[in-house]
Amino acid sequence: MGFIMDGLDAEDYDRTYGDRELLRRILSYFRPKLGAMVLVAVMIVLSSASQAAMPLVASWGLDEIQNGTIAETGWRLTLGLLLAGALGWGFNFVRQWQSSRITGDVVLRLREDAFDAVLQRDLSFYDETPSGRIVSRVTSDTDDFATVSTLTMDLISQVLMVGLVTVLLFMRSVELALLTLLVVPVVVGIALLFRRIARTSTRRAQRSLSRVNANLQETMGGIAVAKNFRQERQVYDEFRPINQQSYKVTLGQGFVFSSIFPVLFLVAGLATVALTQLGGTAVLGGRLSAGDWYLFLQGVALFWFPLTSIAAFWSQFQQGLSASERVFALIDAPPRVVQSDARDVGRVAGRIEFERVTFGYDPDAPVLRDFDLVIEAGETVALVGHTGAGKSTLSKLITRFYEFQEGRLLIDGHDIRTLELGAYRRQIGAVPQAPFLFSGTVADNIRYPRAEATDEEVLAAATAVGGGDWIEALPHGLATDVGEHGRALSMGQRQLVALARLLVQDPAIVVLDEATASVDPLTEAQIQEGLDVVLAGRTSIVIAHRLSTIEHVDRIIVLDHGRIVEEGDHATLLARGGRYCEVYNTYFRHQSPHYRAGTGFVPVAAQG
Numbered sequence: 078m079g080f081i082m083d084g085l086d087a088e089d090y091d092r093t094y095g096d097r098e099l100l101r102r103i104l105s106y107f108r109p110k111l112g113a114m115v116l117v118a119v120m121i122v123l124s125s126a127s128q129a130a131m132p133l134v135a136s137w138g139l140d141e142i143q144n145g146t147i148a149e150t151g152w153r154l155t156l157g158l159l160l161a162g163a164l165g166w167g168f169n170f171v172r173q174w175q176s177s178r179i180t181g182d183v184v185l186r187l188r189e190d191a192f193d194a195v196l197q198r199d200l201s202f203y204d205e206t207p208s209g210r211i212v213s214r215v216t217s218d219t220d221d222f223a224t225v226s227t228l229t230m231d232l233i234s235q236v237l238m239v240g241l242v243t244v245l246l247f248m249r250s251v252e253l254a255l256l257t258l259l260v261v262p263v264v265v266g267i268a269l270l271f272r273r274i275a276r277t278s279t280r281r282a283q284r285s286l287s288r289v290n291a292n293l294q295e296t297m298g299g300i301a302v303a304k305n306f307r308q309e310r311q312v313y314d315e316f317r318p319i320n321q322q323s324y325k326v327t328l329g330q331g332f333v334f335s336s337i338f339p340v341l342f343l344v345a346g347l348a349t350v351a352l353t354q355l356g357g358t359a360v361l362g363g364r365l366s367a368g369d370w371y372l373f374l375q376g377v378a379l380f381w382f383p384l385t386s387i388a389a390f391w392s393q394f395q396q397g398l399s400a401s402e403r404v405f406a407l408i409d410a411p412p413r414v415v416q417s418d419a420r421d422v423g424r425v426a427g428r429i430e431f432e433r434v435t436f437g438y439d440p441d442a443p444v445l446r447d448f449d450l451v452i453e454a455g456e457t458v459a460l461v462g463h464t465g466a467g468k469s470t471l472s473k474l475i476t477r478f479y480e481f482q483e484g485r486l487l488i489d490g491h492d493i494r495t496l497e498l499g500a501y502r503r504q505i506g507a508v509p510q511a512p513f514l515f516s517g518t519v520a521d522n523i524r525y526p527r528a529e530a531t532d533e534e535v536l537a538a539a540t541a542v543g544g545g546d547w548i549e550a551l552p553h554g555l556a557t558d559v560g561e562h563g564r565a566l567s568m569g570q571r572q573l574v575a576l577a578r579l580l581v582q583d584p585a586i587v588v589l590d591e592a593t594a595s596v597d598p599l600t601e602a603q604i605q606e607g608l609d610v611v612l613a614g615r616t617s618i619v620i621a622h623r624l625s626t627i628e629h630v631d632r633i634i635v636l637d638h639g640r641i642v643e644e645g646d647h648a649t650l651l652a653r654g655g656r657y658c659e660v661y662n663t664y665f666r667h668q669s670p671h672y673r674a675g676t677g678f679v680p681v682a683a684q685g
C-alpha cells in the first residue's frame with residue numbers, strides 16, 4: 078500500500094496539520110468507540126499479566142522441585158499453568174477481536190467521509206488531480222491510518238508486558254536483572270539500524286513496483302495503438318528491464334528482512350549464555366534458586382521480542398500519521414465553487430446572461446475577459462470557433478462547475494451564486510462529446526437522472542428520439558446490456574441513449590457538446606431528429622460540430638480567444654464573409670451533401 082505514496086508529490090490542497098489538531102481529528106473518530114476501547118485496555122492489562130504469570134508459575138514449580146515438595150504441589154502447578162494459558166488466550170482473543178472491530182469501524186467511517194468529500198469536490202478538482210491519486214487516498218491511506226491504531230494498541234500491550242517482566246526480575250535478583258537490562262540497548266540499537274536499512278530497501282522496492290504498475294497501466298491504456306502499429310515486441314522490451322529491476326530490488330529487500338531475526342537470535346543467544354553462566358554459578362553457590370534462574374532465562378525472551386517491535390513501530394506510526402493527514406486534507410479541501418445563498422427559484426425559464434465575466438483556470442491567465450453575452454429563454458445557440466477558443470469554458474461556467482473571478486452570471490435575472498446549486502443543476506442537461514454510460518441496461522441508463530421514471534416513460538423517451546427505430550437494432554431492445562462504459566453500443570447508439578436520458582431528465586437548459594466522431598447517415602438522421610425533439614422548448618447551448626446543427630440554430634456565436642468575434646444566423650454570417658466563414662471553411666464545408674474535395678469554400682473578406 079505504501080508504494081502508492083512514495084514519490085507522491087504534494088497536491089494543491091495538501092496541508093500540514095499541527096500535532097494537536099491532527100490528534101484531535103484522529104480522536105474524534107475513536108470517541109464513539111470509547112466503551113470498546115476501555116474494554117481493550119482492560120484486556121491488554123489482563124493478558125499481559127497472564128502472559129507474565131506463565132514463567133512465574135514455572136519458576137515457582139522449579140523451586141518446588143529443588144525443595145523436593147513438588148509431589149504435593151504438582152497439581153497446583155499444572156492447574157496454575159493451564160489457567161494462566163487459558164486466561165491469556167481468552168483475554169488476548171477479546172482484545173484482538175475488539176481492536177479489529179474498532180479499527181474496522183473507524184476505517185469504515187473515515188472512508189465514507191473521504192468518499193463523500195470526493196463527491197462534493199468541484200469538477201475543477203478532478204481536472205487537476207489524477208484519479209489514481211484520489212483513489213489511493215480513499216483506499217491505501219485510510220488503511221495506513223488503521224495500521225496506526227492497531228500498532229498503538231500493540232505498543233501499549235508490549236510496553237506493559239516489558240514493565241511487568243522488569244518488575245518481576247528486579248524482585249528476584251537485582252544483579253541478574255541489571256544484566257538482563259544490558260541486552261536492551263543492544264537489541265534497540267540493532268532494531269534501529271535495521272529500521273533504517275529496511276526503510277531504504279522497502280522504499281526502493283515500492284518505487285520499483287510502482288514503475289512496473291505505471292508501465293503496465295500505460296500499456297493497457299494504449300494497447301489498441303500499440304497493436305495497431307504492431308509494437309508488441311517493443312512494449313515487451315520496455316517492460317522487461319523494469320520488471321527485472323523490481324525483481325532484484327525485491328530480492329534485496331527479502332535479504333534484509335530475513336537477516337534481522339538471525340542477528341537478534343544471536344544477541345539473545347549470547348545473553349542467554351551469559352545468564353546461564355552467571356545464574357548457574359549463583360544457583361550452585363546457593364545465592365539463587367533454580368526457579369529464579371529459569372525466570373531470568375525466560376525474561377530475556379520476553380524482553381527482546383516487544384523491544385524489536387517497539388523500535389520498528391515508529392516508522393509505521395509516522396507513515397500512518399502522514400496518511401491520516403492526507404485523508405483529512407482531502408476531506409477539508411476548500412470548495413472553489415461557493416454559493417452565497419441557496420435560493421430555490423423553482424423551474425427556470427432559462428435566460429442566461431454573462432455580465433463582464435472574467436475567468437481563467439489559472440486566475441493569472443484569464444480565458445474570458447469582461448465577457449458579455451445574453452442567451453434568451455428557449456433560444457438555441459451554437460458556439461463555434463477554433464480549438465481552445467473557449468467554447469467548453471462557457472458551458473462549464475453555465476453548469477457552475479467552475480468559479481469565475483469577476484463579473485456576474487445571471488440565470489433568469491438571478492445571480493448564479495445565489496441559487497440552490499442542487500436544484501439548479503437538476504435543471505441542466507449536460508451532454509459531453511462522448512456520452513458516458515454506466516454498466517447496466519439501456520433502460521437503466523435512460524432512467525439514470527430520475528430513478529422513479531416508469532418503464533412507460535423510459536420507452537416513451539427512447540421512442541421520441543429518432544422515431545425509436547434504433548431500439549429495434551439493439552439485440553435485446555431496451556434490456557440490452559451496454560457493457561463497461563457503454564462499449565457494447567456503437568458511438569451513435571450511445572449518443573441516442575444520452576438524448577433519451579435527457580428527455581427523462583426534462584431540463585430547462587441543455588448544454589450539449591456535439592460528438593465529432595462521424596456516424597453512418599441513418600444514425601446521423603436519427604440523432605438530428607432526436608436533437609430537434611430534445612432541444613425544443615429549452616434554452617440550448619450547443620458546441621457545434623455538425624453542419625445540420627449550425628444551419629438550424631437560432632444564433633451562431635463565433636468565439637476566438639475568449640471573445641465573441643461574430644454572431645448571427647448561418648445564412649447572414651455566410652453572406653457577411655467574416656470570421657464565421659473561416660470557421661465554416663475549416664470545419665463544416667466538407668459536411669455538405671454536395672461536397673467535392675477542394676470545393677465549397679466561402680469567400681472570406683479581408684479582416685480589418
Ligand SMILES: Nc1ncnc2c1ncn2[C@@H]1O[C@H](COP(=O)(O)OP(=O)(O)OP(=O)(O)O)[C@@H](O)[C@H]1O
Nearest residue numbers: 204438439444462463464465466467468469470471
Ligand atoms: N481544465 C483546464 N485547465 C487549464 N486550462 C484549461 C482547462 N480547460 C481548458 N483550458 C484552456 O482554456 C482555453 C479554452 O479552452 P476550451 O476548452 O474552452 O476551448 P474549446 O473552444 O472548447 O476548445 P475545443 O474545441 O478544443 O474543445 C484553452 O486555452 C485551454 O488550454
